[in-house]
Amino acid sequence: MVRTYILRGLLAGVIAAAAAFGFARVVGEPQVERAVAREAAAAHQRDDPSEPAVVSRDVQTTVGLATGLVVAGAALGGLFSLAFAVVYRRFADAGARGTALAVAGAACIAVFVVPFLKYPANPPAVGNPATIGHRTALYFTLLAFSLVSLVISVACQRRLVARLSAWNASLIAAATYLALVAAAYVILPGVDEVAAGYPASLLWRFRVAGAGIQCVLWVTIGLAFGTLTERSERGAARSRSDLISAKG
Amino acid sequence: MAAPIAADRPTVWAPTAVPLREILPWVVLVALMAVIGLYFVGAEGGAASLVGGTAVHEFVHDARHLLAFPCH
Numbered sequence: 001m002v003r004t005y006i007l008r009g010l011l012a013g014v015i016a017a018a019a020a021f022g023f024a025r026v027v028g029e030p031q032v033e034r035a036v037a038r039e040a041a042a043a044h045q046r047d048d049p050s051e052p053a054v055v056s057r058d059v060q061t062t063v064g065l066a067t068g069l070v071v072a073g074a075a076l077g078g079l080f081s082l083a084f085a086v087v088y089r090r091f092a093d094a095g096a097r098g099t100a101l102a103v104a105g106a107a108c109i110a111v112f113v114v115p116f117l118k119y120p121a122n123p124p125a126v127g128n129p130a131t132i133g134h135r136t137a138l139y140f141t142l143l144a145f146s147l148v149s150l151v152i153s154v155a156c157q158r159r160l161v162a163r164l165s166a167w168n169a170s171l172i173a174a175a176t177y178l179a180l181v182a183a184a185y186v187i188l189p190g191v192d193e194v195a196a197g198y199p200a201s202l203l204w205r206f207r208v209a210g211a212g213i214q215c216v217l218w219v220t221i222g223l224a225f226g227t228l229t230e231r232s233e234r235g236a237a238r239s240r241s242d243l244i245s246a247k248g
Numbered sequence: 249m250a251a252p253i254a255a256d257r258p259t260v261w262a263p264t265a266v267p268l269r270e271i272l273p274w275v276v277l278v279a280l281m282a283v284i285g286l287y288f289v290g291a292e293g294g295a296a297s298l299v300g301g302t303a304v305h306e307f308v309h310d311a312r313h314l315l316a317f318p319c320h
Contacts, residue, residue: 002266002274024314029314032313032314053306054301054303055306055307060307060309061310064308064309064310065310065311065314066311067311068289068307068311071285071289072285072286075281075289078278078282079278079279082271082274086268086271088265088266089264112316115316116316119318120316121313121316121317121318122319123313124309124313124320132294132295133295135295135318136294136295136317206313207316209314210314210316211316213314214316
């Protein structure tokens with residue numbers, strides 16, 4: 001069963017990467033292109049000798065983008081399938097499609113929204129290269145903390161549901177998650193390396209594009225995984241009932 | 249087919265939850281592999297460098313930016 005889930009999660013991840021690639025090409029790349037052009041113009045003005053490109057822009061915006069999204073999609077899809085396996089039939093009596101979409105939503109919040117709101121994405125040439133180590137460590141620390149908080153809050157829900165109603169137990173679980181994340185937001189240092197005068201509209205569009213790509217990725221993982229699971233369960237149910245009617 | 253199926257069994261097959269002990273080893277394996285994959289998309293050649301040079305970083309450059317990882 002777990003093996004089937006993992007394969008299905010990888011497949012859903014690749015499908016989601018394809019959808020995210022389409023979205024990234026149309027909505028994301030124009031912003032990256034603008035940021036790169038701005039960077040090049042600034043370097044030209046300073047009379048900086050342009051560094052030889054290791055990988056051309058043509059490759060970065062096509063094969064490179066696709067490869068990155070497929071690797072990330074498959075990795076996240078695989079992890080998603082295991083989260084689904086843990087949750088499915090253990091909490092609410094939701095069907096496969098509903099559970100998959102709910103898990104995808106929770107994952108999107110914990111893995112993307114929470115780190116993103118504290119440490120938002122930056123287009124090329126924003127951010128001080130000297131602090132990349134520090135910023136990366138902060139980003140992944142918050143991501144890990146967010147995931148641990150999610151596990152704690154889900155365990156809370158499980159404990160409380162016996163004594164309270166499912167609704168109230170879920171509300172308390174959600175509040176626990178929010179409280180833990182809020183504490184991390186307060187404790188972890190902020191980062192603001194956007195240079196004065198950087199076009200606000202470009203920064204905003206770039207960040208919205210990034211958020212859109214993540215949402216497309218997670219929603220597609222949830223929908224694709226749920227649909228595939230539902231279909232295979234219906235197939236299994238049908239073959240069982242055929243077996244029963246054949247025996248009877 | 250091992251056990252004969254009784255006629256009064258429900259005809260709709262309802263799978264039960266997968267036991268956690270069955271999921272756990274897979275979680276460890278998949279998490280390890282996912283971390284390696286996400287490391288190369290999200291961090292190689294930026295904050296840390298395993299293979300040296302900036303080729304991997306530059307190749308997945310746009311995906312890293314657009315997936316909202318810290319890049320430069």
